Amino acid sequence: xxxxxxxxxxxxxxxxxxxxxxxxxxxxxxxxxxMMMNTPxxxxxxxxxxxxxxLKVGIHLVLTCGKPLSGNxxxxxxxxxxxHPLPHAMQNKDLLDLEEVEKEWTAQIEKFLQTGLKPTHMDxxxxxxxxxxxxxxxxxxxxxxxxxxxxxxxxxxxxxPAFTDSCLLDFYGDGVREDYFKKLPKKVxxxxxxEVMCHPAYVDSYLMKESSxxxxxxxxxxxxxxxxxxxxxxxx
Numbered sequence: 001x002x003x004x005x006x007x008x009x010x011x012x013x014x015x016x017x018x019x020x021x022x023x024x025x026x027x028x029x030x031x032x033x034x035m036m037m038n039t040p041x042x043x044x045x046x047x048x049x050x051x052x053x054x055l056k057v058g059i060h061l062v063l064t065c066g067k068p069l070s071g072n073x074x075x076x077x078x079x080x081x082x083x084h085p086l087p088h089a090m091q092n093k094d095l096l097d098l099e100e101v102e103k104e105w106t107a108q109i110e111k112f113l114q115t116g117l118k119p120t121h122m123d124x125x126x127x128x129x130x131x132x133x134x135x136x137x138x139x140x141x142x143x144x145x146x147x148x149x150x151x152x153x154x155x156x157x158x159x160x161p162a163f164t165d166s167c168l169l170d171f172y173g174d175g176v177r178e179d180y181f182k183k184l185p186k187k188v189x190x191x192x193x194x195e196v197m198c199h200p201a202y203v204d205s206y207l208m209k210e211s212s213x214x215x216x217x218x219x220x221x222x223x224x225x226x227x228x229x230x231x232x233x234x235x236x
Contacts, residue, residue: 016204123150
């Protein structure tokens, strides 16, 4: 039996994303989500999560979207005080101050904990928690807060408890297909726990303006609601 966790990223990005994730859970196969703590829809997401205890909620750590929660983190932000976009961050990994990264991610985790919600695990926006340079920070935060960490594909991050045996990242873009979950048993072995990352949403004006990945999210939403899992797969 395959134990499946379908995790919707970006909870809290905006109301369109939040409502898409909730419908994918209430009427579909999404059973987990990870929440951004520094975005316009965060408070809305917190309220929805408290109303829906059946949805597991973790923390979606951010360094490449919006503004930081903590002050005095100059290596993480540009002139306007917002986080550097992903291309800039990737090209300048060596300039990131690890103490500032840990300070900011600690602030994000602490804000989550202040909501009274119990986090299931942590991952990150744009998968930056998998960057080798940031591994010491991820290890310390995982140990400090007792949080399992999303796997990097079929590889586990060193020195941290794993959220699942593997995490499939290909239900995205051109990989969003109606038969995706039907073919899932061919991608993973039996008696394993697998996470599938997804990004369902209703498309609103904020999402269209702020994310290049927008209309695909609506297609994801439709598939996640319509999918019926085979007997070989159990939602975990």
